[in-house]
Amino acid sequence: MSIEVGSKLQGKVTGITNFGAFVELGEGKTGLVHISEVADNYVKDINEHLTVGDEVTVKVINVEKDGKIGLSIKKAKDKPVRPKINRDRGENFESKMNKFLKDSEDRLASLKKHTESKRGGRGAKRG
Numbered sequence: 001m002s003i004e005v006g007s008k009l010q011g012k013v014t015g016i017t018n019f020g021a022f023v024e025l026g027e028g029k030t031g032l033v034h035i036s037e038v039a040d041n042y043v044k045d046i047n048e049h050l051t052v053g054d055e056v057t058v059k060v061i062n063v064e065k066d067g068k069i070g071l072s073i074k075k076a077k078d079k080p081v082r083p084k085i086n087r088d089r090g091e092n093f094e095s096k097m098n099k100f101l102k103d104s105e106d107r108l109a110s111l112k113k114h115t116e117s118k119r120g121g122r123g124a125k126r127g
Helices: 093-119
Strands: 008-017 020-026 029-034 055-063 069-072
Touching: 020 055, 029 055
Parallel strands: 029 069
Antiparallel strands: 008 020, 008 055, 020 029, 055 069
C-alpha cells in the first residue's frame, strides 16, 4: 500500500490528543489528523467526534520528508454534488434590475398621484 498525497485510505484511531488524532494506516504507518481536519465545523473537543478504536476514512494531505503523514477526515468525505443553476433563461441581471426599477417607479408615481389627490393636490393644506 503506497501512501501518496491525495489518496483515500481506511485507518483506525489509535490515540487522541488535544490537537488531533493518530490514525494507524497499516504496514506500521501512522498519520495525524489535526483537529482542524476532523469536521467541517469548528471542533472544540475532539473526543466528541472520535474515540480510540474508531475506523475512519482519511485523505492524505501531506507526507513530510521525515516520514510524518498529515491526514484529513473532512476532505475524505465525498461532497454532495450541487446542481448547476441554469442562469441563462433569457434574462440577465441587468434586464431584471431595469424591469424592477421601472415597476418601482410606476408604483411610486401611482402612489404619489393617489396621495396628492387626497390632500387637495400639490401638497396644499386644508384650512
